[in-house]
Amino acid sequence: MCLNGLAGRRANDGFYAPILPWVADLTSPNGGWRDLTKSKYRLSKGDEMLDITFQSTNPHHLTDMLSSVTYCIYAARRLDVELLKKVVRAKFEPNEYPQSIQRMYQWTPDECIPEFYTDPTIFSSIHADMEDLGIPEWYV
Helix, strand or coil: CHHHHHCCCCCCCCCCCCCECCCECCCCECECECCCCCCHHHHHHHHHHHHHHHHCCCCCCCCCCCCHHHHHHHCHHHCCHHHHHHHCCCCCCHHHCCCEHHHHHHHCCCCECCHHHHCHHHHCCCCCCCCCCECCHHHC
């Protein structure tokens, strides 16, 4: 979190939110640790995909470790619908947000937000039409 502060990242700021690594491998049926020798982006996309992007005419890489869209999707259960409509999509479709933390982990190449480690309310929905975020049975 100190590095996040030095980088200008601020709590509750979807555009400059702090990031932490996903430390658990949420795709494993019984939990387990994620390979922290590679970024989540590298794990998701693979070395070959990164090599292709670097060898292209306009070499590029991930511009940020956590986009504002991803932040809002991670925190969707606690954010105002109007903000979600502004950042994620114009029409609020609660059933199109990941229903479980495992699905969220699989869905994104981004790292996670500190709230997953520090704020248990992040898993509870304030929206009547959006279920709480599911967590693995082994996590409980």
